Amino acid sequence: MSLQERKNMLLGLTFISPWIVGLLAFILYPLASSAYYSFTDFSGFGAANWIGWDNYTRMFDDPIFAKSVYNTLYYTLLAVPIGVVMALVLALAMNQRLREVALYRAAFYLPSVLPIFALSFVFLFLMNPRYGLFNYVLGLFHVAPINWLGDPKWSKFSIVLLAQLGAGQYALIFLASIKAIPQTLYEAVELDGGNGWHKFWYITLPLITPIILYDVMIGLGSGLQILTPAYILTNGGPVDSTLFYVYYLYKNAFSFGDMGYASALSWLLFIVSVVLAVLVFRTSNRWVNYEANG
Amino acid sequence: MSQRPVRFMLLTLSLSLSSLAAAQTEVTFWNTSTDPIDLKGYARIVDSFNKANPDVKVKMVQVVGAETDSAKLMSAVAGGTGPDVYLLDRFTVAERASSGLLTNLDSYVKADAGLSAKYLPFAWKETQFKGSTYALPFDTDVRMLYYRKDMLKAAGVDLAQFDPKNGPISSKRIMEIVSKVNKTDGTGAYTQVGFIPWYGQGWHYTWGYAYGGKFADATGCQVTPTDAGVTAGFQFLADASKALDPQKAQAFLSTYAAPTNPPAQDPFITGKMALEVTGDWMIANIKEYAPNMQWGVTYIPTPDGKKVSWSGGWSAVIPKGAKNVDGAYKFIKYMTGEAGQSIYVKDTKHFPTYKSLLSVNSLYGPDQQFERALLPSSLSRPNLPVGALYWDELTRAQNTVVLGQGDPASALATAKSRVQSRLNRFCR
Secondary structure, eight states: OOHHHHHHHHHHHHHHHHHHHHIIIIIIHHHHHHHHHTTBOOOSSSOOOBOTTHHHHHHTTOHHHHHHHHHHHHHHHHHHHHHHHHHHHHHHHHTSOOTTHHHHHHHHHGGGGSOHHHHHHHHHHHTOTTTOHHHHHHHHTTOOOOOTTTOTTTHHHHHHHHHGGGHHHHHHHHHHHHHTSOHHHHHHHHHTTOOHHHIIIIIIHHHTHHHHHHHHHHHHHHHHTOOHHIIIIITTOSTTTTOOHHHHHHIIIIISOOHHHHHHHHHHHHHHHHHHHHHHHHHHTTTOOOOTTO | OTHHHHHHHHHHHHHHHHHHHHHOEEEEEEEOOOOHHHHHHHHHHHHHHHHHOTTEEEEEEEOOOOSSOOHHHHHHHHTTOOOSEEEEEGGGHHHHHHHTOBOOOHHHHHHSTTTGGGBOHHHHHTTEETTEEOOEEOEEOOEEEEEEHHHHHHHTOOGGGGOGGGOOOBTTTHHHHHGGGOEEOTTSOEEEEEEOTTSTTOOHHHHHHHTTOOSBOTTSSOBOTTSHHHHHHHHHHHHHHHHHOHHHHHHHHHHHOOTTOOGGGOTTTTTSEEEEEEETHHHHHHHHHOTTOOEEEEOOOBSSSOOOOEEOOEEEEOBTTOSOHHHHHHHHHHHTSHHHHHHHHHHHOOEESBGGGGGOGGGSOGGGHHHHHHGGGOEEOOOOTTHHHHHHHHHHHHHHHHTTSSOHHHHHHHHHHHHHHHHTTTOO
């Protein structure tokens, strides 16, 4: 490397040094120390005694761990497909040629920027078994009231419903992708005698599969890490039906003073998330179409 | 020429500021309470301490936290920005001390002769871990059965049974007695309920103790939730839940007693529940939110007529890494001493752990005499380094039982195995 090139490189490094420092201090260092602590009995303070693989083997004897894994997988398998469908439906709705469509787009997008804390409290009122709006609507169809947050059978589904308030931001991305589809393709369908459904199934859907993949990946990540609604609305109950993996991790770290075990749990989550993401990517070749804009 | 006056000004300013800093030290006090009445009491203690001690300024900050969740404190201490004084639920002192979160107060306490004798014995015991003192006891409380005379009369229940002179009502009959108060609407959901024993302070400890159970053995190295008395207490809850129908009772609680409700919406205060097992703070709440309510207190129902209650309460601790340990100790000695506790007791209707204050009649209103008489014989939770975990596990077992998802014996056996495995680490 010539002197000038070296100077340029050093200058470049200096310019990005704040980001490098941030990466080291806030991402790499915590990752490394968390990995270290997962092999110790660290309580959060004082000495960290090395205990080898104990924390990891302990997980498999821990019935609460098993329950939290079940809850989290159940929730993710429920929330991701529903989330994708919801975002797609909203995007199609936002795509209508109405004069006031901008108002609707804003209304659909707004909940996804509001703090989840506030939305959870609103949902607490909506889901009140006696006075809540949800049961009132069910009553209009002569369906028995559901105890959304107090019935172990429905509690996870209630949180899935709450998560749909965030569908707006993915709907916006879907909308951009739909708008990028050339009109000529739709005209071709019309010429072949197709209707709206054919347009959707044969043109729209295949061409937005990259965005569907994106939504699935993001959905997987946030599904596996779900915490806030359970923490605010149900405290992990009723009967541990909403005790999610990250909530259990949090309790171990801050309530039971078992930072070592919590670190081990977080690394397991990390490894599983990476494996799942790679799996989804590998199999995506079969259904994702990347030649959208011809 | 104009530089000299500027330099002189800067010099005098810096000197006066530094002398001011040397004269007055600051103590940060983190308070996790959310009850407005309690907060007023704490504020008064801080004010009166600051007035009496011009060299130490205490600043009270309200922070997030609950009995078993001290995430904010732990991360602050780990990051070096922790407070000097923290309010910790007394039964978790041993657990937090074992984590290394608290400052050992032995050097201060040993210099203060006779301090331990000034407090109620069960309260002092809870501040100890491995023979050292890690907290100073603050307040305490008592649990009993509150009943609404108006709702019971309207339902045709005989009020004489509830007179404390007749001793505790039998727990075998209590559900049946108040079932007359239960009202349902067209869909079968409860609009009014006589008694939900697991609501309020009707925790596992309450009914375990009511049935004569023990939660840990004398050595402090074995937890005993599968003890006959505790199992019988859980069976009482299971039977009560079946009598009410678990789903309907749960729906009632979700509707009228959401966990995020403020104290003013407690179903006992809003007239939805005729009986509630809760603590003495309910007296202050009733005075504040429903002063015209006709109510009374009696002993917690027991199967054999024994008078049983248990007490909790808070304590003041100095977390590790506190910047002003001397000032902090000065403040907590005041707060948990005669001066601080008498202010708090008068304002909030809680009870003191400072022994001599129990006999000061002017601190207690006529509506507190029942509790006052109950306090000396009240039980307390076992002092274990797994206090928070044990509480969570017992709560999990209780929820399993009251929702009809498991029987007491197996739910308690699960709790035992999980807590014991962690307790074993401390007892090697």
